[in-house]
Amino acid sequence: MANQVKTDICVIGGGSGGLSVAAGASQMGAKTVLIEGSKMGGDCLNYGCVPSKALIAAAKKASCLKNASDFGITGQAPSVDFPKVMDHVQEVIGSIAPHDSVERFEELGVEVIQGYGRFVSENELEVGDTRVTARRFVIATGSSATAPPIPGLEDAGYLTNETIFENRVQPDHLIVIGGGPIGLEMAQAHARLGSKVTVLEAFKAFGRDDPGLSAVVLKTLREEGVDIREGVKISDVKKDAGGAYQVSLGEDSSAEVLVGSHLLVAAGRKANVEGLNLEAAGVEYSPKGVTVDSRLRSTNKKIYAIGDAAGSYQFTHIAGYHAGIFIRNALFRLPAKVDYSAVPWVTFTDPELANVGLSEDAAREQYGDKIKVLSFPFADIDRARAERQTDGMIKAITTDKGRILGAGIVGPHAGELIHPWGVAITGKLKIGTMASYIAPYPTLGEISKRAAGSYYTPSLFSSRTRAVVKFLSFFG
Incomplete structure (x- = not known):
């Protein structure tokens, strides 16, 4: 016999958006259940915003030392202890983690169930041997990195934003597939810490940004030694006997082969909605996320989706914004709608x-x-x-x-x-x-x-x- 839990609000996902909903709803008097199958704090705390900015901060310190002579200050060139740099990254995560912990949310009155949930009906979710019935559900499961269909890539293995911050061996040559924000942030950070870095972009680096503005960043990165290649076709990826990555560019016999010690794929993300059995709940979805209206309601009006799972802007601050929209709709019955004019x-x-x-x-x-x-x-x-x-x-x-x-x-x-x-x-x-x-x-x-x-x-x-x-x- 499954353990039965009845609640006002059931939040699926303990990332930034889900935690905002859970904390707000509980403190406003709604009985709230939070489902999380992995790490509390989600992608932002553990694999995204927080660790990346911590690594960038360390790299900036190294850059400041290198450029101090411009101000009339000279001294010893920076010596990078890469494992200690990564210790700094983990310490920053650890300092924030208590704010997102199970213990804190239980103190706020939230019932936290650790496990992965799947819908069994339009108003029921199953987590292990627990069945949750809720008046409103909110899907806040975030997104995860995807990889382009490059021959040999899956067999060779690679780093993503979810694994690169666990790497404690400084790359001799880091090859980055993807010239978007994540790829270029990590490229510059590693270059400033002393690694050789090559960025491979199939189209145009910073393709979604103003070309006049992004050109300033690309110029700086190239001046700092980052090799940024645009319009690149990768024909094959493999590992040699020594464990080095061989990335073949082009399609003919004269194709250039780049050899790198580490490979990072930062070429897109997909919503984490598979495995929720959304069909049982009457919720439409696609690889981009749950189909929602302007009030963030799915095709089942008692089930909402926020953040990356809602298929819109993949930013932590948008997940937080969505949390407020959900609270106004679900708790106060106000017809609040999203407005993306000032994102x-x-x-x-x-x-x-x-x-x-x-x-x-x-x-x-x-x-x-x-x-x-x-x-x-x-x-x-x-x-x-x-x-x-x-x-x-x-x-x-x-x-x-x-x-x-x-x-x-x-x-x-x-x-x-x-x-x-x-x-x-x-x-x-x-x-x-x-x-x-x-x-x-x-x-x-x-x-x-x-x-x-x-x-x-x-x-x-x-x-x-x-x-x-x-x-x-x-x-x-």
Whole structure:
């Protein structure tokens, strides 16, 4: 006889989105059950955001030592103890893990069931010998790395974001398949720590970002020694007798063969929805995730999906945003809907690449020629000059009436500097608000005010303005 559990909310998945729902629902008085078959904290804590940023931080320290001579400071070149670098990564994970632990959530009143669940009916989920009946379910199972269909790849084996942070042997030559954010972040970090790195991209690196902004990052990575190859066809992957990877490029007899000590695949992700037996619950899905409406409800209106499992933007902050939408719908019966007009995303290379809202191409597709593109370089910001971080720029997109539609920044701390643009888009503000606030000097954030002010440059310094000033001068 199965153990029977009845609850208000059943959350499937203990990643960032699922934990946000579980904590919020329980503290608001809803009886809540959380199902997790692997590590609490999910991909973000254990394999994604947290470990990658910890590794990037270590690599940046090494880079700062290498470049200190630019400031008149000389000393011994950095010596990298790779196992200790990875100890740092694990220590960071460990310091955050208690916040996401089973114990903490049980203290919050959540019943945590450790195991993998599968639906047995439209309102029942089975986890081992436990059967959970819930008024509302939320699928927050996240996503996992996928690999392209390259001959020999599966037999050779490879690293993904789920395994690379467990590697304690510094790569002599790291080959990265995939020129997106994950691949390029890991490429730069390993290169700065002393590894030779080659990135292989089938199409264009940073293919989803503004090409003018992403070009700044690619230039920097190449200057730091990362070999980035675009439009590459990989014909075969295998391991030789010594355990080295042999990656064949091209298809003829003269194909180049790259030899690497480690191979990382960062070429896409798929939603973790298989194995849930969603058919039994009447839930439609695809490899991209659960089919949901604007309120995140599946085809079974009592079952919701959030985060990567909902098939939209694969960002931790979107999972958190979705959690709020679910809470308003399921607990307060408010018809809350998702609004993706101000979605931000950041690639944490150095320089960072940050975006929010519409890109220039997307804005032109939606508004035609009725937009204005404003830009300003970091080279003209005094604080950037003081810190010798002058590469990069900001690009802001507005309507011809000045309403802010989107912004992109490539440069130092771009992920922090993008925040006010997200506020502006969410609040449907016009560019005048950004241009008229008082910015402290000298700060990198001045770049936003300077870019916004350029909206008025053509009219402010026009012949008409000069004529008005000259006319008013006659009155004393």
